[in-house]
Amino acid sequence: MPDPVKTPPLFGGVNAAALTAMKQDLSPDVDRMAAHCRWLLGNGCNGLGVLGTTGEANSFGLHERKEILEGLVARGIPAAALMPGTGCASLSDTVELTRHARDAGCRGALLLPPFYYKGVPDDGLFAYFSEVAQRTGGGIALYLYNFPQQSALPFSLALIERLLRAFPGTVRGVKDSSGDYANMQAMVRAFAADDFEVYSGSDEFLQRILSEGGAGCITAAGNANSHWGGIVYARRTGPEADAAQAVLNATRKAATSVPLIAGLREIIARSTGDANWRTIRPPHLPLDREAADKVWAGFEAAGALPLPGLRPIRARAAE
Template identity: 80%
Template sequence: MKNAIYGGVNAAVLTAMGPDLAPDLDRMTSHARWLLANGCNGLGVLGTTGEANSFGLHERKAILEGLVARGIPAAKLMPGTGCASLTDSVELTKHARDAGCPGVLMLPPFYYKGPSDDGLFAYFSEVVQRVGGGVAIYLYHFPQQSAVPFSLDLIGRLLKAFPGVIKGVKDSSGDYANMQAMVREFAKDGFEVYSGSDEFLQQILAEGGAGCITAASNANSHWGGIVYAKRTGPEADAAQATLTATRRAATSVPLIPGLREIIARSTGDAGWRVIRPPHLPLTAEQAEKAWAAWGAAGALPLPGMATAKAAE
């Protein structure tokens, strides 16, 4: 897809924290810089992997402001702004727009289960109207987590009602047929489809999708960048095989603490293991399993990470 705002590889960025569980913006900024220098075209911050729903409204604003103040380009950032509260979603979306972010990723209102498409349409209509433009909205389809899916019919209605505002989707369902259907139905209208699963990057690009937004990109973005640049051929195929293997390595243990463990070991910075409850750090056994799995995938040491840490 040409002219996609976030076209390419986007990491669903981990949120660094200090011992008091407060956001550690210096550590997070360092990681963001490494990602942008090692295969990432953009950064999805304050999503599932970033533990957004473990942070309050003011904390989420401070994290975004802190990254921009430390030199991470707002144009590269896609913050998550979808909340159960309509007014919180509006406030965070306006804040992201005013910070200079071109787009936001929005979960559906996830507390009440089984809402109708009419109810979801009404929710997003209110959000769009109250925000008042100036920022693209990307839908976050993750039914395993939110229990509130986006149907193709609903997406079509939103695109018709708000052309150019409802700009794309991150599909974390793991259902490639659903991603494929979204591309075939809506990409012709400039709707950007991003896979939330690393193993589908090469396929979705060939289909006409825009790229990926994934958790494992925190550590495998080097190979994602190769797939995005090359698309086809032996080098791209080998890089895609590494993406698939690292995705499986990432999900061999609880995903978020597992990625923190890989970054902690790769940087020598134990602070990356700090995580907010109800999540917990990996056990020693899990940590060894995760490290061994990434090694077996051929992804260790992470390209440039130790060098980047030493240069700070």
């Protein structure tokens, strides 16, 4: 008997966990962010995870997060390509942001667990996500954000199974930023029959997770290496895919050799000649010169610079 036809993943492929551009007063700079999103979608990205960890979502208030999403859509970034982070410590804020994402036209939202309280059992997380699913009222796929290093609340296979059975078609997938490939592999294998979409949170696992039947990646380093991620997704195997995966591995290593968000801001700032990309909200800080030179040298050594298709702002302005 032939295998049943799988439902295509909504965000299958390479999704950059997009940086949030800011003005000098630390307010969101949606014009610059939209320009960056357009470049990403034109250079290897199938979709964009906005307002996640790399986008500093938890440094923004509820209204700011709404304004950023609305501003991107108003500037022509397709809502269907956006997976905004909507998970908050507050149940009501999570529901409000998830409904807002749905109403803006987004097909999916990425939800952290309620991260303030530690040691929460699976029953508590199940109750929380049950309330989110019911109060949101459908119309948008929910993706679980497994990042125990930050949230201290991992998603067990047993919890995922309960959520899939309770909310079929609504709980659609997971971004696994645990860094534990065996965990990602177990998720793919356990829930393949449910069309559960597993996205690696690390570029280094893209080729491997695709070979397992995973959906792709949602990654921070995608802000600067998505060109090579697109090659891996398109080719999967063979010399070209292997060479592109090697660039992903090297750029990921370079990006994580310094504070990750500030390091990626440095790469984009130097590549565009736009120093405003270094602006970051406290408690995060810009890199000092030594760290800035280190991450740049790492990308150079990986053969990733200049970033394909990204020209300095001064060059574009002269056209």
